[in-house]
Amino acid sequence: MSRRICVELYREIVKLRPQWASEDDDQGEIKIVMTGSASDPPDWQPHIRNKPRREALAKRFRDPNDPLKLVIVRDMWLTGFDCPSLHTLYLDKPMRGHGLMQAIARVNRVFRDKPGGLVVDYLGLAHELKAALATYTESGGTGQTTLEQERAVALMQEKYEICCGILHGFDWSDWASGDAQARIGLLPAAQEQVLSRVNGKERFLQAVRDLSKAFALAVPHEKALEIRDDVAFFQAVAAALTKTLDVGAHGRAPLLDHAVRQIIARAVAPEGVLDIFAAAGLKKPDLSILSEEFLAEVRGLPQRNLAVELLQKLLKGEISTRRRQNVVQARSFAEMLEQTLRRYQNRAIEAAQVIEELIALARDMRQASARGEKLGLSEEELAFYDALETNDSAVKVLGDETLRTIARELVETVRRNVTIDWTLRENVRAQLRVLVKRILRKYGYPPDKQEKATQTVLEQAALLSVEWAAA
Structure with a gap:
């Protein structure tokens, strides 16, 4: 005043x-x-x-x-x-x-x-x-300008019951009374229970989102304060289910979840980024190699649905990283992953089988990382080598040595001719297209394959030019 x-x-x-x-x-x-x-x-x-x-x-x-x-x-x-x-x-x-x-x-x-x-x-x-x-x-205003707290409390209780129903039979009492290790230890089994339900992940995540919104409107009502530990637990399980793996970069928690954790106060839910590996009871692996030791540890997880979820996130993270370096390789692995997961979601294969297929895919990725060294190519050269459709029978007749030579020359030509804004300038793109086709013709690349190969090479060039600009 x-x-x-x-x-x-x-x-x-x-x-x-x-x-x-x-x-x-x-x-x-x-x-x-x-x-x-x-x-x-x-x-x-x-x-x-x-x-x-x-x-x-x-x-x-x-x-x-x-x-x-x-x-x-x-x-x-x-x-x-x-x-x-x-x-x-x-x-x-x-x-x-x-x-x-x-x-x-x-x-x-x-x-x-x-x-x-x-x-x-x-x-x-x-x-x-x-x-x-x-x-x-x-004066003509329309719409609901205020919300009675009792209505927010009723909605909160409805969404709370849905979350409890999905986790029916699961005891999470240690979340409020246990130490940090005990709380983290609850997450793998809770995720497994959610994932074992029909559309459990989608239903649970939606219910937790709705519960968080209603809870934020209902506090400081006594019924909201009574369930604040449970709300924090549900949010932690949801965070573990949705956490994506972007190595070296952690996103901010959604504003609402952060605010609700502040309201909860006594809290359980740790601030910052939830470690998905700790939540699954695993040591953090070296994601760049997806080591055999880590894959064996995942295979031994008693929570089979959680193992699938964890492998899926790991592989998507690895594919996302590769997409910035090698568009053909990333596209191929993404298709293989999608096919496997689609069969699992349609219940065509069991969790144990999909785990084995995902582990095999992880091994393929690790072996793909070593291909450049075997071929004597750098990462950039390998990316252009893959862009040449080297598995096509008509292309294979050129031989590895010729294809490697084409890849090296493409890297040099692209590096010399791209600028930061080249993808926005039609004349530069047209010139680069001509240069790529000229190189392909020079080494006898099949004429009927040249157009598609040129498009893929330019797509790869766009990715690498961003990397070069950042460097």
Whole structure:
């Protein structure tokens, strides 16, 4: 209600969380946004900023990845201020009518999985809010502007029952009472149970998403607090089921799940990235080689459906990496993986059989990585060698030595002629197409195969030019 309250509130919060504070506008997790002058008290001066500095803070606050998460505002950032990721508004001053609607509008924007904004009312503004909403609807506004908490609680309980039903018979009580090792140890068996159900993974993931949204709207209702440990467990199982393997790069957790974990507080669900190998009870392998030791460990997992899921994710991650280097090889392995998984999903083969097929595919990938060395080709040269359809009988007659020579010359020609934006320039692409065809004709490449080979070579060139530019 006043600038004095802003400063005193800031001081009290920082006493509790000193790591949030910073005198630097570019640092810190909490700031005051208010106007002032040189005549204001000395302890107010650090919080008084001119318009450019306030705009810089606004830019930080709009960025959901910026550390600045909490602002104490005095009659600022209402008209024209837009921050879609903002989810909670704490009101401690009398407001009514248009001003109240403007304030609430700060948190009502759709953003990622955010189900709705939360208004924490310290003064009891329900009557003013109803009056403001009546004015809003009379003036032509439509749509549901508020959601009664009881409805959110009912929806939360419905989705909670679905999750419990899928995990019926499974005891996860150690999730709330056990240590970190015990909690991680629950995940493999829980994933196995979900995967063993008909469409279990899809149904469970959808139910957890719906439960998380309803839970975020239902807190701090007592029924929501009663199940918060279970919600955290369901989220951890869902995270283990959906975690993809992008070696060396970990994505951010969805905003809603992160927020719900903060609400849960006593929490179980570890912050950051869930280690899928620990969740499966395995040591982390060297993904670049998919070693025999690791494949044997996967084969020995008692949870067969989980073993399939883990191998599938590993192989998809490896194929994704290869797709940036060798388009033909990646395409071939992707097709083989898709065929195997389709038969498994259609129940044409059992989990034990699909595990063996996926392990065989992993071995093929490992052997493919060594082909370049055997042929005396670099990774780039091997990629162009594969682009020449070397398995085709009409092409094989040229012999390995000629095909290797073509591959080396293609690499040199492409490297000399591509620029960063060459894929956007028709004249450069046309010139490169001519050069590729000229090389193929020079070494007697079958005429009826030249057009397809040229297209594949150019596709491979587009991938490698990105790698070269990054290097």
